[in-house]
Amino acid sequence: MSKAAPRLAVKGLRHLYAERPVIEDLTFTLRAGQAIALVGPNGAGKTTVLKCIVGSAEPAAGQILLDGLPIDERVEVVRRDVASLLDDLDFFPDLSAAEHLDLLARAHGNAEPEDLVDTLLDDVGLLAAADQLPGSLSSGQRRRLALATALVRPRKLLVLDEPEQRLDTAGVTWLAERLVEEKKSGTSILFASHDTTLVDAVADHTVALTPLP
Amino acid sequence: MSTADPVDGPVVFDPADFGAIPTSKELRRWMRKVRRGKADRSVWQQFEDIYVVIFALAMLGATGGNVVLNLNDRSAGCTTASCGWLLDTVPLILVPLLVSGMLRVLLSIGPVSASRATGFWLLATPVDRASLLRPSYRLVMVGAVVVGALAAVVGWALFGANWSTVGEAAVLTTVVLLCTACVTVWAQQTGARSRWALRAADGLLVLAAVPALLLAVRPREEGAAASVVLGLSTVPASEPFLSAAEVRLLVISAVALLVAVALVVFTARSLDKLSRQSVVAGGELLAGIAGAAITLDVSLLADVVAGRHWRQVGRVKSRRGRGSRGVAMIHREFLRVLRWPRRLVIGFALLVVPYAVAGTGYDVLVPIVAGLAGFIAVRPLMDGLRSVCRSIGLVRALGMDLRELRVIMSVVPGAFAALWAALATPALGSPAVAFAVAVGMLTGAVRQASARPPSYSGPLVASPMGAIPPGLFSTPIRGFDLLLLCLAPVLLGLSGTWVVAIPAAVCLILFAVNPKQA
Secondary structure: OOOOOOOEEEEEEEEEEOOEEEEEEEEEEEOOOOEEEEEOOOOOOHHHHHHHHHOOOOOOEEEEEEOOEEOOOOOHHHHHHEEEEOOOOOOOOOOOHHHHHHHHHHHOOOOOOHHHHHHHHHHOOOOOOOOEOHHHOOHHHHHHHHHHHHHOOOOOEEEEEOOOOOOOHHHHHHHHHHHHHHHHOOOEEEEEOOOHHHHHHHOOEEEEOOOOO | OEEOOOOOOOEEOOHHHOOOOOOHHHHHHHHHHHHHHHOOOOHHHHHHHHHHHHHHHHHHHHHHHHHHHHHHHHHHOOOEHHHHHHHHHHHHHHHHHHHHHHHHHHHHHOOOOOOHHHHHHOOOOOOOHHHHHHHHHHHHHHHHHHHHHHHHHHHHHHOOOOHHHHHHHHHHHHHHHHHHHHHHHHHOOOHHHHHHHHHHHHHHHHHHHHHHHHHHHOOOOOOOEOOOOOOOOOOOOOOOOOOHHHHHHHHHHHHHHHHHHHHHHHHHHOHHHOOHHHHHHHHHHHHHHHHHHHOOOHHHHHHHHHHHHHHHHOEOOOOOOOOOHHHHHHHHHHHHHHHOHHHHHHHHHOOHHHHHHHHHOOHHHHHHHHHHHHHHHHHHHHHHHHHHHHOHHHHHHHOOOHHHHHHHHOHHHHHHHHHHHHHHHHHHOOHHHHHHHHHHHHHHHHHHHOOOOOOOOOOOEOOOOOOEOOOHHHOOOOOHHHHHHHHHHHHOOOOHHHHHHHHHHHHHHHHHOOOOOO
């Protein structure tokens, strides 16, 4: 691994849906401690870019490098370093909010995560709902729990798809502050968002995507 | 509409300004008319669909009927005391089981249910609620009658009862289940009643377990003549047209039918006491079950039921895990199993099945029946695996690949399967057969739990039922195929080496293969 390599490099990315290109020749780099926001209207391919990066979609062409090496979610290091929140997250119906975070922290090697879990539950405003099962949480609370799942584990790269979704104004403010802190601690952030306040507060650069004809 | 103060007072609606509240019949007629206007299928096309359904049911009925007739003939030929004892015991097991099952199933769906749309658009109106809910109520009652009659006919016929006894059993069982259905409608009116009814269902399960246990542990009486078959059926041909016992039964049946009809009518009048929330919840569950049934996805069916259970539970006492990585996940799976202890209790209660079958002397059936019972026992413990297999996001979050997760999440169910099969060993006959059963139930359940749902986004195959994804019809047997494969050496009477080697190979291959992500 080269130390000079950017945390994430996307080169000439191309993706097709039913043979129709939705992303064409997309190139950008993201360095440690930086944040890039993907912006653009619905259907511009923001989520698709994120899916290609986390391995949920296969690009038709191009390269995606994490710390100089091709990103492949089958590689343990990639799963360890990339924390993501896309719309494909589901929950265990019989585990409480606290137990989800506890399990996730432990699954990533943290054998004593109690304090971290409590702090995070407090941070995302779910302390009172710590014992609730996902089915009994509101959609906003589930979103907060989902955000917490990305923050309870070790990470070098945070990939977030519209993290402001279903959050109230105070929630978006908290999120912006939290992501800025993440940057300060060296985490790179790639996120798609429609919220200009969040983009302005967090992103160092923006990549504007437009729907292809 | 009139207003108290046209300038700045509140707007007051006077019901008299509106027309009369329509009856539910008028509403239904109106909806039928609107729907007909939007129908995109001709009467002939609908007739074709109905024809396919009727033809399929007739084929299934004829095949099933033939099988039952044949088995009845064979069982009727058995005159040993064991067979007679079995026939005496069947009602004591079957009827409480049926009533308990009916209570549980009906209470989980309502039993009176309505779609969310009906709940929002119709049940919120002042239209007579009892009348709106009556079609659903009728469906429940008809369902209870059909289930009762079918279960009794199959249950009694399989154990060799003569056909007059089968008929009597069908009438009485149907009446009992009809009354049970009425009780569930009554219980649906309040949460407390529902809880009591569920407790009664549990009690009936225990009641059914007692004769099953007696059957399992009673000593074999090979060659002894049957002393009793069923008191009601031992009528010599030379006796009068109706014996005293038959007259008594006729009277009992008539009274029971009258009671059932009265109960059905009485309960129908109380439908307006059902809350909108209680009927819509059942409707949502039915919609989920219907979705799972359309895709023939047994796992999705289990997801829907389990999901509803946990939504109702809502809150639990959080328990922190232990260790890290794989150990932490195994520990969490263990805690998860303990969180719904009823499943464990039922799982272990199913141990009575192989012993009961062994007690009847049908030794050849013991391994396959044990395998099926074990599969049913272990499958509910696979919810964790099911959750990760249907969510790629969850797999990513956990930071392991799906093959690793599948191995880790099978440890606790695997331990349960091993314990279950070990406890069933005396009935199964040998440790090698117990091993085959344990591996069969585990690999089968793992394969079913990690199944991907049928994808309608890929190429579809034309069929009389419309375009279907390839492999749709193999979905229901997924899991059972591995169970059968593991038990094949036992069923074929191969040597002990094969009985152990084939399941071991199946197990190794299953856990070595990387499962496909949903």
